[in-house]
Amino acid sequence: MLDINLLGYCICTREAIRSMRDRGAKGGHVFFMNSLAGLRFPGNTNLHLYSVTKYAVTAYAEGVRRELREMKSPIRVTSISPGIVETDFAMTMLQNEAKAAETYAHFKCLQPEDIANAVEYALNSPDHVQVDNILIRPTQQTS
Template structure:
Protein backbone atom coordinates (compact mmCIF):
# COMPACT_ATOMS: atom_id res chain seq x y z
CA UNK A 1 0.00 0.00 0.00
CA UNK A 2 3.04 2.30 0.09
CA UNK A 3 2.26 3.93 -3.25
CA UNK A 4 -1.17 4.99 -1.96
CA UNK A 5 0.11 6.83 1.10
CA UNK A 6 -0.89 10.49 0.80
CA UNK A 7 -3.18 9.82 -2.17
CA UNK A 8 -6.85 10.85 -2.22
CA UNK A 9 -9.71 8.35 -1.92
CA UNK A 10 -13.42 9.14 -2.17
CA UNK A 11 -15.82 6.76 -0.41
CA UNK A 12 -19.55 7.23 -1.00
CA UNK A 13 -22.13 6.12 1.54
CA UNK A 14 -19.50 6.55 4.22
CA UNK A 15 -21.61 7.16 7.31
CA UNK A 16 -22.17 3.53 8.35
CA UNK A 17 -21.52 -0.12 7.60
CA UNK A 18 -19.16 -0.94 4.74
CA UNK A 19 -18.51 2.74 3.97
CA UNK A 20 -17.46 3.47 7.52
CA UNK A 21 -15.14 0.44 7.54
CA UNK A 22 -13.57 1.59 4.27
CA UNK A 23 -12.97 5.12 5.54
CA UNK A 24 -11.37 3.79 8.71
CA UNK A 25 -9.06 1.29 7.01
CA UNK A 26 -7.95 3.51 4.12
CA UNK A 27 -7.18 6.40 6.46
CA UNK A 28 -5.25 4.11 8.80
CA UNK A 29 -3.18 3.04 5.79
CA UNK A 30 -2.21 6.66 5.13
CA UNK A 31 -4.69 7.85 2.51
CA UNK A 32 -6.51 11.18 2.48
CA UNK A 33 -10.07 9.88 2.63
CA UNK A 34 -13.13 11.91 1.73
CA UNK A 35 -16.30 10.31 3.03
CA UNK A 36 -19.61 11.47 1.59
CA UNK A 37 -23.16 10.85 2.74
CA UNK A 38 -26.44 12.70 3.12
CA UNK A 39 -25.87 12.86 6.88
CA UNK A 40 -22.24 13.46 7.84
CA UNK A 41 -22.41 13.55 11.64
CA UNK A 42 -21.16 9.96 11.94
CA UNK A 43 -18.28 10.67 9.55
CA UNK A 44 -17.29 13.70 11.61
CA UNK A 45 -17.38 11.53 14.73
CA UNK A 46 -15.15 8.95 13.02
CA UNK A 47 -12.77 11.74 11.97
CA UNK A 48 -12.37 12.80 15.60
CA UNK A 49 -11.92 9.20 16.69
CA UNK A 50 -9.09 8.66 14.18
CA UNK A 51 -6.95 11.65 15.11
CA UNK A 52 -3.25 10.81 15.05
CA UNK A 53 -3.44 8.14 12.34
CA UNK A 54 -1.18 8.29 9.23
CA UNK A 55 -3.97 9.48 6.92
CA UNK A 56 -6.88 11.86 7.27
CA UNK A 57 -10.68 11.93 7.04
CA UNK A 58 -12.81 14.68 5.52
CA UNK A 59 -16.62 14.63 5.45
CA UNK A 60 -18.64 16.08 2.58
CA UNK A 61 -22.42 16.16 2.52
CA UNK A 62 -23.83 14.85 -0.75
CA UNK A 63 -27.08 13.30 -1.95
CA UNK A 64 -26.07 10.92 -4.73
CA UNK A 65 -29.52 11.05 -6.29
CA UNK A 66 -28.82 14.69 -7.27
CA UNK A 67 -26.27 15.31 -10.02
CA UNK A 68 -25.68 18.93 -9.01
CA UNK A 69 -24.58 17.82 -5.55
CA UNK A 70 -22.23 15.20 -6.97
CA UNK A 71 -20.64 17.76 -9.31
CA UNK A 72 -20.29 20.25 -6.45
CA UNK A 73 -18.60 17.55 -4.35
CA UNK A 74 -16.03 16.78 -7.04
CA UNK A 75 -15.35 20.49 -7.50
CA UNK A 76 -14.77 20.85 -3.76
CA UNK A 77 -12.37 17.89 -3.82
CA UNK A 78 -10.53 19.43 -6.78
CA UNK A 79 -10.19 22.78 -5.00
CA UNK A 80 -9.07 21.35 -1.66
CA UNK A 81 -7.19 18.17 -2.58
CA UNK A 82 -6.36 18.43 -6.28
CA UNK A 83 -8.58 15.53 -7.29
CA UNK A 84 -9.43 11.88 -6.75
CA UNK A 85 -6.99 8.97 -7.13
CA UNK A 86 -9.30 6.23 -5.84
CA UNK A 87 -13.09 6.29 -6.03
CA UNK A 88 -15.07 3.71 -4.05
CA UNK A 89 -18.71 3.72 -5.12
CA UNK A 90 -20.14 2.16 -2.00
CA UNK A 91 -23.51 3.93 -1.67
CA UNK A 92 -26.54 1.86 -2.58
CA UNK A 93 -30.04 1.12 -1.38
CA UNK A 94 -33.02 -1.16 -1.83
CA UNK A 95 -36.75 -0.77 -1.46
CA UNK A 96 -39.32 -3.58 -1.32
CA UNK A 97 -40.81 -2.76 -4.74
CA UNK A 98 -41.83 -5.79 -6.85
CA UNK A 99 -41.96 -5.61 -10.63
CA UNK A 100 -45.73 -6.08 -10.89
CA UNK A 101 -46.82 -3.87 -8.00
CA UNK A 102 -43.87 -1.67 -7.03
CA UNK A 103 -44.00 2.05 -6.38
CA UNK A 104 -42.53 4.10 -9.23
CA UNK A 105 -40.75 6.48 -6.85
CA UNK A 106 -39.03 3.55 -5.16
CA UNK A 107 -37.86 2.24 -8.54
CA UNK A 108 -36.65 5.70 -9.51
CA UNK A 109 -34.75 6.17 -6.23
CA UNK A 110 -32.92 2.86 -6.69
CA UNK A 111 -31.99 3.79 -10.27
CA UNK A 112 -30.87 7.28 -9.24
CA UNK A 113 -28.53 6.06 -6.50
CA UNK A 114 -27.47 2.54 -7.54
CA UNK A 115 -26.96 3.26 -11.25
CA UNK A 116 -26.97 6.95 -12.23
CA UNK A 117 -25.29 8.29 -9.09
CA UNK A 118 -22.65 5.57 -9.36
CA UNK A 119 -22.06 6.34 -13.05
CA UNK A 120 -21.76 10.10 -12.49
CA UNK A 121 -19.16 9.45 -9.78
CA UNK A 122 -17.25 7.08 -12.11
CA UNK A 123 -17.29 9.65 -14.92
CA UNK A 124 -16.18 12.52 -12.70
CA UNK A 125 -13.48 10.43 -11.02
CA UNK A 126 -12.11 9.48 -14.43
CA UNK A 127 -12.15 13.13 -15.52
CA UNK A 128 -10.27 14.07 -12.36
CA UNK A 129 -7.61 11.45 -13.01
CA UNK A 130 -7.34 12.31 -16.70
CA UNK A 131 -6.93 16.05 -16.05
CA UNK A 132 -4.00 15.36 -13.71
CA UNK A 133 -2.52 12.59 -15.88
CA UNK A 134 -3.08 10.03 -13.13
CA UNK A 135 -2.71 6.70 -14.94
CA UNK A 136 -2.65 4.39 -11.92
CA UNK A 137 -5.99 5.34 -10.37
CA UNK A 138 -8.57 2.83 -9.24
CA UNK A 139 -12.39 2.89 -9.40
CA UNK A 140 -14.39 0.47 -7.26
CA UNK A 141 -18.03 -0.49 -7.68
CA UNK A 142 -19.75 -2.06 -4.66
CA UNK A 143 -22.02 -4.48 -6.46
CA UNK A 144 -23.91 -7.42 -4.91
CA UNK A 145 -24.45 -11.13 -5.37
CA UNK A 146 -27.85 -9.87 -6.56
CA UNK A 147 -26.06 -8.57 -9.64
CA UNK A 148 -25.09 -12.14 -10.59
CA UNK A 149 -28.13 -14.29 -9.72
CA UNK A 150 -31.81 -13.88 -8.90
CA UNK A 151 -33.55 -15.19 -5.79
CA UNK A 152 -37.26 -15.98 -5.54
CA UNK A 153 -38.24 -12.84 -3.64
CA UNK A 154 -40.28 -10.30 -5.60
CA UNK A 155 -39.32 -7.54 -3.18
CA UNK A 156 -35.73 -7.67 -4.43
CA UNK A 157 -36.29 -8.04 -8.18
CA UNK A 158 -35.92 -4.38 -9.14
CA UNK A 159 -32.95 -3.98 -6.79
CA UNK A 160 -31.35 -6.95 -8.58
CA UNK A 161 -32.00 -5.23 -11.91
CA UNK A 162 -29.99 -2.22 -10.75
CA UNK A 163 -27.16 -4.49 -9.64
CA UNK A 164 -27.16 -6.41 -12.93
CA UNK A 165 -26.66 -2.97 -14.47
CA UNK A 166 -23.59 -2.51 -12.25
CA UNK A 167 -22.23 -5.84 -13.52
CA UNK A 168 -22.58 -4.58 -17.10
CA UNK A 169 -21.09 -1.20 -16.18
CA UNK A 170 -18.05 -2.89 -14.65
CA UNK A 171 -17.18 -4.64 -17.92
CA UNK A 172 -18.12 -1.60 -19.99
CA UNK A 173 -15.79 0.65 -18.01
CA UNK A 174 -12.97 -1.89 -18.28
CA UNK A 175 -13.37 -2.01 -22.05
CA UNK A 176 -13.55 1.77 -22.46
CA UNK A 177 -10.46 2.30 -20.30
CA UNK A 178 -8.54 -0.33 -22.25
CA UNK A 179 -9.59 1.30 -25.54
CA UNK A 180 -8.38 4.64 -24.15
CA UNK A 181 -4.96 3.03 -23.41
CA UNK A 182 -5.49 3.86 -19.74
CA UNK A 183 -4.05 1.87 -16.84
CA UNK A 184 -6.77 3.03 -14.45
CA UNK A 185 -8.25 -0.14 -13.00
CA UNK A 186 -11.87 -1.14 -12.36
CA UNK A 187 -12.90 -3.56 -9.63
CA UNK A 188 -16.35 -4.64 -8.50
CA UNK A 189 -16.94 -6.28 -5.13
CA UNK A 190 -20.13 -8.34 -4.90
CA UNK A 191 -21.05 -9.42 -1.36
CA UNK A 192 -23.86 -11.60 -0.13
CA UNK A 193 -25.38 -10.87 3.27
CA UNK A 194 -23.38 -8.36 5.32
CA UNK A 195 -24.10 -7.29 8.90
CA UNK A 196 -25.11 -3.70 8.20
CA UNK A 197 -28.25 -1.56 8.41
CA UNK A 198 -29.17 -2.50 4.81
CA UNK A 199 -32.07 -4.86 5.60
CA UNK A 200 -33.42 -2.56 8.31
CA UNK A 201 -33.38 0.39 5.90
CA UNK A 202 -35.04 -1.71 3.21
CA UNK A 203 -37.96 -3.06 5.21
CA UNK A 204 -38.11 -0.55 8.10
CA UNK A 205 -38.67 -3.61 10.31
CA UNK A 206 -36.25 -4.26 13.19
CA UNK A 207 -37.64 -7.73 13.90
CA UNK A 208 -37.19 -8.86 10.30
CA UNK A 209 -33.66 -7.41 10.14
CA UNK A 210 -32.70 -9.23 13.34
CA UNK A 211 -34.10 -12.51 12.01
CA UNK A 212 -31.91 -12.20 8.91
CA UNK A 213 -28.87 -11.56 11.09
CA UNK A 214 -29.52 -14.68 13.19
CA UNK A 215 -29.85 -17.12 10.28
CA UNK A 216 -26.08 -17.45 9.85
CA UNK A 217 -22.75 -15.81 10.53
CA UNK A 218 -22.90 -13.03 7.94
CA UNK A 219 -20.04 -11.11 6.36
CA UNK A 220 -18.78 -8.14 8.35
CA UNK A 221 -18.09 -4.64 6.94
CA UNK A 222 -14.36 -5.16 7.54
CA UNK A 223 -14.46 -8.24 5.28
CA UNK A 224 -15.60 -6.08 2.38
CA UNK A 225 -13.09 -3.33 3.18
CA UNK A 226 -10.31 -5.96 3.20
CA UNK A 227 -11.40 -7.12 -0.26
CA UNK A 228 -11.13 -3.55 -1.58
CA UNK A 229 -7.66 -3.20 -0.07
CA UNK A 230 -6.61 -6.54 -1.58
CA UNK A 231 -7.49 -5.29 -5.07
CA UNK A 232 -6.02 -1.84 -4.42
CA UNK A 233 -2.61 -3.20 -3.44
CA UNK A 234 -2.35 -5.69 -6.32
CA UNK A 235 0.51 -4.96 -8.76
CA UNK A 236 -0.32 -2.43 -11.47
CA UNK A 237 -0.49 -5.11 -14.16
CA UNK A 238 -3.10 -7.07 -12.18
CA UNK A 239 -6.76 -6.10 -12.50
CA UNK A 240 -8.96 -7.83 -9.96
CA UNK A 241 -12.16 -7.63 -11.98
CA UNK A 242 -14.91 -8.85 -9.65
CA UNK A 243 -14.78 -10.35 -6.17
CA UNK A 244 -17.83 -12.47 -5.31
CA UNK A 245 -18.20 -13.04 -1.57
CA UNK A 246 -20.77 -14.96 0.46
CA UNK A 247 -21.04 -16.03 4.07
CA UNK A 248 -19.88 -19.64 4.19
CA UNK A 249 -23.36 -20.78 5.25
CA UNK A 250 -25.31 -18.74 2.69
CA UNK A 251 -27.11 -21.10 0.32
CA UNK A 252 -27.80 -18.80 -2.66
Protein backbone atom coordinates in the same frame (compact mmCIF):
# COMPACT_ATOMS: atom_id res chain seq x y z
CA MET B 1 -33.29 2.89 -6.56
CA LEU B 2 -32.35 3.44 -10.20
CA ASP B 3 -31.08 6.94 -9.39
CA ILE B 4 -28.81 5.73 -6.59
CA ASN B 5 -27.75 2.30 -7.84
CA LEU B 6 -27.20 3.21 -11.46
CA LEU B 7 -27.32 6.92 -12.29
CA GLY B 8 -25.31 7.76 -9.17
CA TYR B 9 -22.63 5.23 -10.16
CA CYS B 10 -22.50 6.68 -13.68
CA ILE B 11 -22.04 10.26 -12.47
CA CYS B 12 -19.50 9.39 -9.76
CA THR B 13 -17.50 7.19 -12.13
CA ARG B 14 -17.42 9.86 -14.83
CA GLU B 15 -16.21 12.48 -12.35
CA ALA B 16 -13.64 10.21 -10.70
CA ILE B 17 -12.10 9.18 -14.01
CA ARG B 18 -12.14 12.77 -15.24
CA SER B 19 -10.36 13.86 -12.05
CA MET B 20 -7.71 11.13 -12.35
CA ARG B 21 -7.04 12.01 -15.98
CA ASP B 22 -7.01 15.79 -15.37
CA ARG B 23 -4.42 15.32 -12.61
CA GLY B 24 -2.30 13.11 -14.85
CA ALA B 25 -2.57 10.13 -12.53
CA LYS B 26 -0.22 7.29 -13.47
CA GLY B 27 -2.86 4.81 -12.37
CA GLY B 28 -6.04 4.71 -10.38
CA HIS B 29 -8.79 2.40 -9.35
CA VAL B 30 -12.56 2.60 -9.60
CA PHE B 31 -14.59 0.35 -7.31
CA PHE B 32 -18.21 -0.61 -7.78
CA MET B 33 -19.95 -1.85 -4.65
CA ASN B 34 -22.17 -4.38 -6.31
CA SER B 35 -24.02 -7.40 -4.93
CA LEU B 36 -24.59 -11.10 -5.49
CA ALA B 37 -27.96 -9.84 -6.71
CA GLY B 38 -26.10 -8.44 -9.72
CA LEU B 39 -24.90 -11.92 -10.68
CA ARG B 40 -27.97 -14.06 -9.97
CA PHE B 41 -31.61 -13.42 -9.13
CA PRO B 42 -32.22 -13.49 -5.37
CA GLY B 43 -34.83 -15.86 -3.95
CA ASN B 44 -36.85 -12.98 -2.49
CA THR B 45 -39.08 -11.52 -5.21
CA ASN B 46 -39.40 -8.31 -3.17
CA LEU B 47 -35.83 -7.57 -4.26
CA HIS B 48 -36.39 -7.81 -8.02
CA LEU B 49 -35.89 -4.08 -8.75
CA TYR B 50 -32.77 -4.06 -6.56
CA SER B 51 -31.49 -7.03 -8.55
CA VAL B 52 -32.22 -5.21 -11.83
CA THR B 53 -30.10 -2.25 -10.70
CA LYS B 54 -27.23 -4.50 -9.62
CA TYR B 55 -27.29 -6.44 -12.93
CA ALA B 56 -26.99 -3.02 -14.57
CA VAL B 57 -23.99 -2.17 -12.36
CA THR B 58 -22.34 -5.44 -13.42
CA ALA B 59 -22.77 -4.51 -17.09
CA TYR B 60 -21.73 -0.89 -16.50
CA ALA B 61 -18.54 -1.88 -14.67
CA GLU B 62 -17.55 -4.17 -17.55
CA GLY B 63 -18.31 -1.42 -20.06
CA VAL B 64 -16.18 1.11 -18.16
CA ARG B 65 -13.35 -1.43 -17.84
CA ARG B 66 -13.37 -2.09 -21.61
CA GLU B 67 -13.60 1.60 -22.48
CA LEU B 68 -10.57 2.34 -20.28
CA ARG B 69 -8.63 -0.52 -21.93
CA GLU B 70 -9.43 0.86 -25.40
CA MET B 71 -8.11 4.26 -24.25
CA LYS B 72 -4.93 2.55 -22.97
CA SER B 73 -5.70 4.00 -19.54
CA PRO B 74 -3.88 2.60 -16.50
CA ILE B 75 -7.05 2.99 -14.41
CA ARG B 76 -8.37 -0.35 -13.16
CA VAL B 77 -11.98 -1.26 -12.37
CA THR B 78 -13.12 -3.73 -9.74
CA SER B 79 -16.66 -4.75 -8.87
CA ILE B 80 -17.14 -6.16 -5.38
CA SER B 81 -20.17 -8.43 -5.14
CA PRO B 82 -20.87 -9.40 -1.54
CA GLY B 83 -23.51 -11.68 -0.15
CA ILE B 84 -25.22 -10.80 3.12
CA VAL B 85 -23.31 -8.09 4.98
CA GLU B 86 -24.45 -7.11 8.46
CA THR B 87 -25.31 -3.43 7.94
CA ASP B 88 -28.44 -1.32 8.18
CA PHE B 89 -29.44 -2.43 4.66
CA ALA B 90 -32.07 -4.93 5.85
CA MET B 91 -33.67 -2.30 8.05
CA THR B 92 -33.75 0.14 5.15
CA MET B 93 -35.27 -2.42 2.78
CA LEU B 94 -37.69 -4.06 5.21
CA GLN B 95 -38.64 -1.01 7.29
CA ASN B 96 -39.05 -3.39 10.24
CA GLU B 97 -36.42 -3.78 12.97
CA ALA B 98 -37.53 -7.28 14.02
CA LYS B 99 -37.47 -8.61 10.44
CA ALA B 100 -34.12 -6.94 9.86
CA ALA B 101 -32.65 -8.62 12.95
CA GLU B 102 -34.09 -11.95 11.77
CA THR B 103 -32.35 -11.50 8.41
CA TYR B 104 -28.95 -11.46 10.13
CA ALA B 105 -29.71 -14.18 12.72
CA HIS B 106 -29.50 -17.30 10.52
CA PHE B 107 -25.68 -17.46 10.30
CA LYS B 108 -22.61 -15.32 10.77
CA CYS B 109 -22.85 -12.64 8.11
CA LEU B 110 -20.07 -10.73 6.43
CA GLN B 111 -18.88 -7.66 8.30
CA PRO B 112 -17.94 -4.31 6.74
CA GLU B 113 -14.27 -5.11 7.47
CA ASP B 114 -14.55 -8.15 5.20
CA ILE B 115 -15.51 -5.87 2.32
CA ALA B 116 -12.71 -3.45 3.21
CA ASN B 117 -10.28 -6.37 3.05
CA ALA B 118 -11.52 -7.21 -0.46
CA VAL B 119 -10.92 -3.61 -1.56
CA GLU B 120 -7.45 -3.74 -0.04
CA TYR B 121 -6.71 -6.99 -1.91
CA ALA B 122 -7.58 -5.41 -5.27
CA LEU B 123 -5.64 -2.23 -4.46
CA ASN B 124 -2.56 -4.22 -3.51
CA SER B 125 -2.55 -6.28 -6.70
CA PRO B 126 0.39 -5.54 -9.00
CA ASP B 127 -0.22 -2.94 -11.72
CA HIS B 128 -0.39 -5.63 -14.42
CA VAL B 129 -3.21 -7.46 -12.56
CA GLN B 130 -6.84 -6.54 -13.16
CA VAL B 131 -9.15 -7.90 -10.45
CA ASP B 132 -12.47 -7.72 -12.32
CA ASN B 133 -14.93 -9.00 -9.76
CA ILE B 134 -14.65 -10.18 -6.20
CA LEU B 135 -17.50 -12.45 -5.20
CA ILE B 136 -17.57 -12.73 -1.42
CA ARG B 137 -20.21 -14.33 0.77
CA PRO B 138 -20.58 -15.81 4.23
CA THR B 139 -19.47 -19.41 4.40
CA GLN B 140 -22.97 -20.60 5.32
CA GLN B 141 -24.83 -18.56 2.70
CA THR B 142 -26.13 -21.04 0.16
CA SER B 143 -27.51 -18.74 -2.53
